[in-house]
Amino acid sequence: MMAQQYTWLHIGLGSFQRAHQAWYLNELIKSGDDAWAIAAGNIRNDSEHTIEALLAQNGEYVLETVSPHDEREYEVIRSIKKPIRWQADLAPLIEEGAAENTKVIAFTVTEAGYYLDSRYHLDQDNPSIQADLKGGHETIYGIIAKILKKRMQLADGNVTLLCCDNVRHNGERFHDGLVEFLTLTGHLDVIDWLKDHATTPNTMVDRIVPRPAEDLPARIQQQTGRIDQAPVMGETFIQWVIEDNFKDNVRPALEKVGVQLVDSVIPYEEAKIRVLNVPHAAIAWAGTLQGELFIHDSTLNERVRQAAYDYVTQDVIPSLGDNGIDLPQYRDVVLERFTNPHIKDTNQRVAADGFSKIPAQIQPTLIERYRSGARPEATALLPALFFVFMEQWHEGRLPYTYQDGILDEAAVHAMYQSADPVKVFAQDKALFGELADNADFEALLREKIEEARTFLIF
Known part of the structure; x- marks a missing residue:
């Protein structure tokens, strides 16, 4: 049978x-x-x-x-x-x-x-x-x-x-x-x-x-x-x-x-999204600004790697707490995986869909750190890097085509052509939720965008 x-x-x-x-x-x-x-x-x-x-x-x-x-x-x-x-x-x-x-x-x-x-x-x-x-x-x-x-x-x-x-x-x-x-x-x-x-x-x-x-x-x-x-x-x-x-x-x-x-995926899911997916995107944005085309080169760029490391260490690990996963070890394993030169993963692939990644993957850590009384400086650098990355897209200076399933090209161009692009970005509820009304978050984002601009080499 x-x-x-x-x-x-x-x-x-x-x-x-x-x-x-x-x-x-x-x-x-x-x-x-x-x-x-x-x-x-x-x-x-x-x-x-x-x-x-x-x-x-x-x-x-x-x-x-x-x-x-x-x-x-x-x-x-x-x-x-x-x-x-x-x-x-x-x-x-x-x-x-x-x-x-x-x-x-x-x-x-x-x-x-x-x-x-x-x-x-x-x-x-x-x-x-x-x-x-x-x-x-x-x-x-x-x-x-x-x-x-x-x-x-x-x-x-x-x-x-x-x-x-x-x-x-x-x-x-x-x-x-x-x-x-x-x-x-x-x-x-x-x-x-x-x-x-x-x-x-x-x-x-x-x-x-x-x-x-x-x-x-x-x-x-x-x-x-x-x-x-x-x-x-x-x-x-x-x-x-x-x-x-x-x-x-x-x-x-x-x-x-x-x-x-x-029984529950949540501990694994949170660790993976915050410790792997978010640093991956951030490394792609920052690495692109540094003139790199591949993820392994970007991760081996000490300044880019440090930004990802600090984000996990200073904000993610305190946010997730003791969830049964050795988060420092997971962080180190992930960053080592990103240095694999034989995969030849591109910054273009990983940088994609930033307008979905910020609200889904980065916003929760920002909000949790604010609610705990901390100022999420390391995490705020990540959307700041994306802002400068997209500024390059707006000016036609990215070294590759940016791919994003929900990109509203007219709205993004209008943002960078406005009197205060950072204000428009910081107050975007679709990206930042409740933080769009937070004056300190806007101020922090301004600080971090200035820092992110120093990554730009072209």
Whole structure:
């Protein structure tokens, strides 16, 4: 008798998913557990070259991992059994999501892809959200709403919706955004169904995965003999922590391959966001101002590294307190990971989406330090660096194209053309929440922007 076969649908078939979740599922398959297979596709038509390459290779590709000491390993990943071609109505993706044997729908759409404001409500002014409120499917909410509508017709439509992005309390934030979206579109029946038939666990994901280097296919062919048009690379380090709240407990046996299934993700999530994600972005902004193009060069720049180190040491560790994680050790491990010269992670990739990262990842530390009676000088330097970084963007002087899913170009240009750009920046509630009304915070930001300007060498 053949064992039950399940599908894990992943929306957002990018390098990170293929070097992270797909690797874990591949480990299960290697162990002899082949009950789960991945189907994957995209909401947007921007990665079809990868899809076509995967289809031509039977879904297989090579993952290269590399340590800071240039220890490289090559592995064929075979867990993506069904790459899904993009089409305008997303019908193949919706059909896969609505299949009864699809029991997990996971997604990686980046922080900006949740379109949440500083109060974690949907940004209804965003054109993509507006399009989806009118029946479109440009966002994760639009596509999931259409999938759930179809799943309601199944005899067993129960499903786990698994957010795999660096959003704090990501499962809860996605759930609340989805419910708000369904309310605005009048799909109250889907909201009622959601309560009994789906879960949205919180997760924490971690592996540095740069855009594949141009010479990666040639290196893989030389090392393995395989011709691969869709390889990926990542650092050796990998971690995945998931709140063990899968619907009906139907899930792969991920704990057998190193995934941490826990009651609460929060301690891991907070440590990762504040000790890894925030310094990563800050190093990219500051390193760019210092004329660097790669994360490892920027981290090896003593002044840039010190800014990241001071932020964690002076503000994050006091904010998080004793959360069961050795935070000083974690800080040092993270900064060492950033110095890996073989990953060749770019400042351009990591600097992206600053307008989402500041409210989601930096604002909480600023607010907590103020509430505790401390003046968060080390943390305030980070948005100050972003201000100077974006000033260079405004003047057309960045060495690369800045990418941001919620960038309002006209508003940013208007800010720098105003009589007092720092005031406009400091009083932006979308970025700084309650601190937008704090006179001392504005004064602190002015001080730190002057300091940030001294990083600028071009």
